[in-house]
Each structure stands twice: as C-alpha cells, then as structure tokens.
Amino acid sequence: MxxxxxxxxxxxxxxxxxxxxxxxxxxxxxxxxAALALVILRRGLSEALPILVWGMLPALVWSFLGDLTPLLVMLGSSALAVVLRQHNDWLRVLLLAVPLGVVFAVALLMALGEPLQALAAGFREMLPELLGQMGVQLDEAARAALLARLDELMIPVLGGVMGAMHMLMVLFSLMIARSWQARLYNPGGFRQEFHQLRLTPLASIGLLIVVVLAPQWPQLAMLSPVASVPLLVAGFALLHGVVGIKNLGTGWLIGSYVLFVLFIRFAYPLIVFLAFVDSLFDFRSRMRPPSGSRGDDDSNSQG
Known part of the structure; x- marks a missing residue:
C-alpha cells in the first residue's frame, strides 16, 4: 500500500x-x-478539485446505472477529509458524519424506493411463518397491530441502515487515506490518533438517546442506525487502544473482528455500549501506566 x-x-x-x-x-x-482523500489531506481541496472532477465521471456513470455508492462515498470522503485537514479532530469528523449519513439515507430511499417497497412486502408475507417458527402465537388483532407497526418502521429503518453502511465506507476510506499519509509523512501518527479516539460524554449520551428513542417515531427511525456509527467506530478505537496498551499483538484484533462479523447481532450493540461507557470513564487512561505505554507509541507496530 x-x-x-x-x-x-x-x-x-x-x-x-x-x-x-x-x-x-x-x-x-x-x-x-481513499486516494482522493489522501490528496486533500496532504495538499488541500484546491489541488484535489481537478482530480475530483475526473473521478466523478465514472461515479456518475455508475449512478445512471443505478449504483449511487461510488458517488456518495467519493463525495463523503472528500468532505470529511477537508474537515480533518482543517481541524485535525476525529471527534468532529465522526459527529459530522451523522448528518452526512442522514443525507445518504434520504438519497438512497429516493433512488431505491420501489425495490425497498418490494423487500418490505416480501418480509410482511413471510412474517406469519417466521412467527410460527419462533413459537410466537398472536391473535388477529395483535398480528394486525404488529404488521401496521412494521409497515411504519421498515422502510425508514432500511434507509437508515443503508445510510449507516455508506457512512462506514466513507470513514473506512478516510482512515485508509490517513494511514497512507502517516506512513509517508508521519510514521505512527494515525495509529496514535485512532488509539486515542474517544467520544465526549455529551456526544455519546446524545447519540445513544437517538439510537434508543428514534425508532419510537417512524419519521425519525432512520436516525437510529446512523447515530450508532460514531459509537461503533469509537468502540473499535477502544479495542485497538487496549490492545496497543497491553501489547497483545494483531492476532487479538483479527480474532475480535472475526467474532464481530460472525456474531454481529450481539457484538454490534455490545461495542456501542462499551464506547458509551468508555466516554464516561476513559478506560484507556486508567489502564495506561503512569509513565505511558511504550507499545502505544511504537510507530512500527500495527493496529
């Protein structure tokens, strides 16, 4: 790389x-x-604008063919790279990614309205069979109420999930660009930044409130998956930071990511919750020796 x-x-x-x-x-x-974000991080937006224009041409072609992802990820990564270059603050980047994710969700809902409606209709038809397999017995009134509630929430939540996934791709591309920049000009810099990334208590409380309460209103339901992304990223930063402080090696990180993928249904909320608790108690500061962790400053280490 x-x-x-x-x-x-x-x-x-x-x-x-x-x-x-x-x-x-x-x-x-x-x-x-990531390549475009690297240019912005190192040389600024003005130098990157001609490159962005040429890069958008194939992305626009993909958009006309029905795939908005290249265009959204390219524009999102560029916008957040400008913020990171100007402020050098990952917390600001994560929080600004939330409204960006909402824009993504709305754009994807508009572009994919018919396929999502078909997906929702298919799930609605399968629901009675799924409930039977799970041993859930509902009378007609309860089943009708459940279907009505699902009809209200399903499309907004699906849009929010897609927006959150695109947010993650944007942040992933930006982190790759930042790691490239560090390897070329500041060895170990990105590792140190990521290991120290932690949400403030106010930010984490606000995000968690949105994650928990937004599904109560169909108009706001799409915000729940989007608001969980900064907490998820902060949770992974906590994981990387602990591994760095304890000098556990990359095997622990690889195993953790494998477990996350295999058990994402349980691991996702667990990591989000750990990020929230860490914002209140700062586990890494409590674990770090008074003189500092030599392993956490090792620019040749990976993680």
Whole structure:
C-alpha cells in the first residue's frame, strides 16, 4: 500500500489516473475515495478539485446505472477529509458524519424506493411463518397491530441502515487515506490518533438517546442506525487502544473482528455500549501506566 500511496502523491496526473480508474472498476470505489482523500489531506481541496472532477465521471456513470455508492462515498470522503485537514479532530469528523449519513439515507430511499417497497412486502408475507417458527402465537388483532407497526418502521429503518453502511465506507476510506499519509509523512501518527479516539460524554449520551428513542417515531427511525456509527467506530478505537496498551499483538484484533462479523447481532450493540461507557470513564487512561505505554507509541507496530 505504501507504494500505491507514493504513486498517488507523485503528481496530479498520477493521482487522477488512480482515482478515475479505481472509480470505474466495480468494488474499487473505496480505493478511489481513499486516494482522493489522501490528496486533500496532504495538499488541500484546491489541488484535489481537478482530480475530483475526473473521478466523478465514472461515479456518475455508475449512478445512471443505478449504483449511487461510488458517488456518495467519493463525495463523503472528500468532505470529511477537508474537515480533518482543517481541524485535525476525529471527534468532529465522526459527529459530522451523522448528518452526512442522514443525507445518504434520504438519497438512497429516493433512488431505491420501489425495490425497498418490494423487500418490505416480501418480509410482511413471510412474517406469519417466521412467527410460527419462533413459537410466537398472536391473535388477529395483535398480528394486525404488529404488521401496521412494521409497515411504519421498515422502510425508514432500511434507509437508515443503508445510510449507516455508506457512512462506514466513507470513514473506512478516510482512515485508509490517513494511514497512507502517516506512513509517508508521519510514521505512527494515525495509529496514535485512532488509539486515542474517544467520544465526549455529551456526544455519546446524545447519540445513544437517538439510537434508543428514534425508532419510537417512524419519521425519525432512520436516525437510529446512523447515530450508532460514531459509537461503533469509537468502540473499535477502544479495542485497538487496549490492545496497543497491553501489547497483545494483531492476532487479538483479527480474532475480535472475526467474532464481530460472525456474531454481529450481539457484538454490534455490545461495542456501542462499551464506547458509551468508555466516554464516561476513559478506560484507556486508567489502564495506561503512569509513565505511558511504550507499545502505544511504537510507530512500527500495527493496529
């Protein structure tokens, strides 16, 4: 990856080729967004604007074909890269990603309204069978009330989930760009930033309130998945920070991510809750030795 980052930073022509070609290749939009964000982080938006224009051309083609993801991820990563360059503050980036995720959710709901309606209708038809398999017995009135509630919430929640997924892709691309920047110009810098990332108590309380209460109103239901993303990222930062302080090695991180994928239904809320509690008690400061953790400052370590 270092070689690719060096190629991108050689000049505008090389960066334009990397961004445009990656944007045109299926499933490589994240690399295009990361390359563009790297240019913005290092050289600023004015230098990156011509590259952004060329990179948007294949992304717009994908949009006309029905796939908004390359365009949304590219624009989102660029916007947050500008914020990170100006303020050097990951907390600000995470909080600004929330309204960005809402915009993504609305755009995707508008673009994918018919497929989502069909998906919701299919699930509605399967619900009685699913309830029977789970051993849940409902009378006609209770079943009608449940279906009515699902009809209100399903589309907004699906939109919120898609917005949250695109938020994660944007943040993933930005983190890749930041790690490239650190490898080239500030070894160990991104690792230190990420290990220290922690939400403030006020931010985490506000986000958790939205996550828990937003589904009570169909008009706000899409906010719940979106608001959980900063807590999720902060939870993973906590995990990386603890592994760094304890010098546990990358095997622990790999195993943790595998378990997260396998048991995401339970792991997701657990990590969100740990991030919330960490914002109140700051576990890493309590675990770190008084003299500081040598492993946490090791620029050659991975994590």
């Amino acid at each position: 270092r070689g690719l980052a060096e190629y991108i930073m050689r000049g505008r022509r090389e960066a334009t080729l990397a961004v445009a070609i990656a944007a045109a290749i299926p499933l490589l939009f994240w690399f295009s967004a």
